[in-house]
Amino acid sequence: MAKYKQGLACKYVQGTKYHRNRPLMDDLGSIPSPSSFKTYPDAERVQLPEPDLSQSADLWQCLARRRSERNTTPDPLSLGELSKLMWGTQGITARAGMHLLRTAPSAGALYPFETxxxxxxxxxxxxxxxxxxxxxxxxxxxxAGDFSQALTAAGLGQPVVRRAAVVIIWTAMMLRCMTKYRERAMRYIPMDMGHVCQNVQLAATAMGFGSCPIGAFYDDDFNELLGVDGQEETVLYLITVGKLR
Ligand SMILES: Cc1cc2nc3c(=O)[nH]c(=O)nc-3n(C[C@H](O)[C@H](O)[C@H](O)COP(=O)(O)O)c2cc1C
Incomplete structure (x- = not known):
């Protein structure tokens, strides 16, 4: 068998397929179920203002104009603009039982990530x-403080990270999805994440900002910056956002 077929990527896809007559078996034992979202009750807070959703943006134009932009300016975002961006990312749009439904879909409405x-x-x-x-x-x-250099270094030195007004960093909350989907969870978590990231790009485009998804980074440098363990919670994806000339 070709060597690449024995690598982790191919084995993972094969080992997590659903088959009509054979349930997906594993030896993972019981998986604890963590809370649906994290909070930092002792942290200083910035309350985001209610997002102003009254300004319309043409979806077709946003789709046509969406681009990964790496040359953003040093101009700051306003708090209102940040609020709209964060709402586009993970705003709550409905409730279904105990689930808080968001602007992006998620397998089983589990939202297995933190922002x-x-x-x-x-x-x-x-x-x-x-x-x-x-x-x-x-x-x-x-x-608190200036972490631009540390983030850029953790982002493989990419200048787009240094230039950004904000960098959104998502972590995967592995157990939140694994309790239900077991080994298949790591298929769903990146799918969920892609929806969220596209929302940010479209929201940024609608406001005339530039954004760039970032998948190349030193995982554990980001885990350390965020103070997460890198196992049950581990960095998954980033996106930079800033104003354009
Ligand atoms: C999963 C993923 C990871 C990416 N990682 C990076 C990255 O680390 N650095 C970067 O500059 N662009 C990154 N990009 C942006 C791609 O280079 C970009 O989407 C691609 O060139 C197509 O261009 P467009 O987004 O402007 O259509 C990433 C995009 C995706 C979807």
């Missing part, structure tokens, strides 16, 4: 790393 935000240039918000509290629509400061 963090590095604020570099936003009016009224001090620089720092924040956790986005989805239920309260608020930012919780987990590390």
């Amino acid at each position: 963090y935000l590095y604020v570099d240039k936003v009016e009224e918000v001090p620089k720092g790393i924040y956790h986005f509290n989805v239920a309260d629509f608020a930012l919780e400061c987990i590390k």
Whole structure:
């Protein structure tokens, strides 16, 4: 058999297929079920204002104009603009039983990720790393200060990270999805994530901003910056956002 077929990627796809007559078996034992979202109750908070959704944007134009933009300017975003961006990312749009449904779909409505935000240039918000509290629509400061250099280094030195007004960082909450989908979870988590990231790109496009998805980074450098264990919760994806000339 070709060597690449024995690698992790091919084995993972084969081992997580659903078959009509054979249930997906594993030896994972019982998997604890974590809370549906994290909160940092002792953190200083920035309450995001209600997003102003009254301004319309043409979906077809946004789809046609969406691009990954790496040359953003040093101009800050306003708090209102940040609020709209975060709402586009993970705004709550309905409730279904205990599930808080969002602007993006998620397998089993589990939303197996957490959203963090590095604020570099936003009016009224001090620089720092924040956790986005989805239920309260608020930012919780987990590390105050300028982390632009550290983030850029963790992002393989890509200048797009240094230039960004904000960098959204998502972590995968593995157990939130594994309790239901077991080994297949790692198929669904990146699918969920892709929807969210596209929402950010479209929201950024609608406001005339530039954004760039970032998949190339040193995972554990980001895990350390966020203070997460890199196993049950581990960095998954980033996107930079900033104003354009
Ligand atoms: C999963 C994923 C990872 C990516 N990682 C990076 C990255 O690390 N750095 C970067 O500059 N662009 C990155 N991109 C952006 C792609 O380069 C870009 O989407 C592609 O060139 C197509 O261009 P467009 O988005 O402007 O249509 C990534 C895109 C995706 C979907």
